[in-house]
Amino acid sequence: MLPRRKHPDVIFGNRGMSLEEEINQSNTYYLQNEIAVIHKKPVPIQIVQVSYPKRSAAVIKEAYFKQSSTTDYNGVYKGCYLDFEAKETKNKNSFPLSNFHEHQVEHMKACTRQGGICFAIIKFSVTQQLFLLPAAILFDYWDNQTKGRKSIEKKVIASSGYAINYHVQPLIPYLKYVDKLINK
Amino acid sequence: MLPRRKHPDVIFGNRGMSLEEEINQSNTYYLQNEIAVIHKKPVPIQIVQVSYPKRSAAVIKEAYFKQSSTTDYNGVYKGCYLDFEAKETKNKNSFPLSNFHEHQVEHMKACTRQGGICFAIIKFSVTQQLFLLPAAILFDYWDNQTKGRKSIEKKVIASSGYAINYHVQPLIPYLKYVDKLINK
Structure with missing residues (x-):
C-alpha cells in the first residue's frame, strides 16, 4: 500500500523500490488501461548447459550474462515507437555519461x-528527482564528451528535459512528457 | 556462402538454417543499411543462483525458462512500430493455431x-514456403477456434497474406510486404 498524504494523488517516490521496478509498475498500469x-526486455543470456530432469522443468546449469545490443525498454504508444533507457545516479548535481554504453x-x-x-528516464536517487531527457540532448553531450565534459549537469537536464513528479497511477507518469516529444 | 543459381538474386531457402536465424540475418541487413x-528479444530466464568466481565472469548456476509475455520480434520501420512472431510448421496444407500462445x-x-x-511470418518447412500473415486474419481464426477450425489453411494464408520469396539481401525481404500493411 502507498502512504496516505495530504495530496493522495502525489507521492514522493518509493524508497524501497528500484527505478526499474517503478517503471515496470507504471508500464503495467499503462498496459492494463x-x-x-x-x-522491459529480458536480460540477454548465453546458455551453455541445460539439464532435463525427468518429470520436471529444464534447468539451466551454466550460463553467462551477455551485453545487450539495445536499450532496456521499448513499445508502442499512440501509433509511435518508443525506445528508452532508465538510469539512476547517486550524484547530486550531474549525471555521468559513463552510465550509458x-x-x-x-x-x-x-x-x-x-x-x-x-x-x-534519469533518477537522482539522493533527492528522488526524476527527469525525462530527450535523446537529442544525450546525443549532443555523448558526441562531445571527448572535448571534456563527461557528465550532464542536472540544471541542463531540468531545462532541456522534463521533471517528472511521482504519482500514484501510474507511479511514474512519463507518457505525459512523451506527448510533448510527439507534438514537437 | 549462398549457392549460385540461374537467378543469383533468388534463392530457395537455406535448408540448414532455422527460420529464426534467417530472420535475424535479414534484420542485421536491415539494420546495417x-x-x-x-x-529478436532475449529468451526470458528466471535466475536462481549466480556464482562470482574471482577474476572471471559471473556464472549463472541455476536458472529456468520463463514464458514470455510478448512476441519474439519488435522494432521501428518508417516511423511505425512493428511487432511479429515467426512460426514454422511441418504440416503441408494448413497452419495449426496451437503454434501460437x-x-x-x-x-x-x-x-x-x-x-x-x-x-x-509463417514457414511451411517441407515446401520451404514463406508467408506474411496480417494479424487481423490470425485474430479472426484465433477467436473462432472454439467453433471448430483449429488451423488456418495454406490457401487462406496465401490469399489473405503475402507469399515471400527468399532473396539474398535480405534473405527474407519481409518489409516489402509490411509496406502494403502500412499503406492499407
Whole structure:
C-alpha cells in the first residue's frame, strides 16, 4: 500500500523500490488501461548447459550474462515507437555519461533515424528527482564528451528535459512528457 | 556462402538454417543499411543462483525458462512500430493455431489497438514456403477456434497474406510486404 498524504494523488517516490521496478509498475498500469504497450526486455543470456530432469522443468546449469545490443525498454504508444533507457545516479548535481554504453546510444540513434521517439528516464536517487531527457540532448553531450565534459549537469537536464513528479497511477507518469516529444 | 543459381538474386531457402536465424540475418541487413531497427528479444530466464568466481565472469548456476509475455520480434520501420512472431510448421496444407500462445495473440491485439503493425511470418518447412500473415486474419481464426477450425489453411494464408520469396539481401525481404500493411 502507498502512504496516505495530504495530496493522495502525489507521492514522493518509493524508497524501497528500484527505478526499474517503478517503471515496470507504471508500464503495467499503462498496459492494463490500454494506454500503451511497453515492456522491459529480458536480460540477454548465453546458455551453455541445460539439464532435463525427468518429470520436471529444464534447468539451466551454466550460463553467462551477455551485453545487450539495445536499450532496456521499448513499445508502442499512440501509433509511435518508443525506445528508452532508465538510469539512476547517486550524484547530486550531474549525471555521468559513463552510465550509458556506446551500443545503447548507437541503438537510440538508429531508432531516431527510423522515426522512433527515444529518451532516457534519469533518477537522482539522493533527492528522488526524476527527469525525462530527450535523446537529442544525450546525443549532443555523448558526441562531445571527448572535448571534456563527461557528465550532464542536472540544471541542463531540468531545462532541456522534463521533471517528472511521482504519482500514484501510474507511479511514474512519463507518457505525459512523451506527448510533448510527439507534438514537437 | 549462398549457392549460385540461374537467378543469383533468388534463392530457395537455406535448408540448414532455422527460420529464426534467417530472420535475424535479414534484420542485421536491415539494420546495417539503415532501413529498419528490428531485434529478436532475449529468451526470458528466471535466475536462481549466480556464482562470482574471482577474476572471471559471473556464472549463472541455476536458472529456468520463463514464458514470455510478448512476441519474439519488435522494432521501428518508417516511423511505425512493428511487432511479429515467426512460426514454422511441418504440416503441408494448413497452419495449426496451437503454434501460437494465448499471450502472444493478446499482446499483438494490444499493440494493434495502439496503432502498431502486427503480423506473423509463417514457414511451411517441407515446401520451404514463406508467408506474411496480417494479424487481423490470425485474430479472426484465433477467436473462432472454439467453433471448430483449429488451423488456418495454406490457401487462406496465401490469399489473405503475402507469399515471400527468399532473396539474398535480405534473405527474407519481409518489409516489402509490411509496406502494403502500412499503406492499407
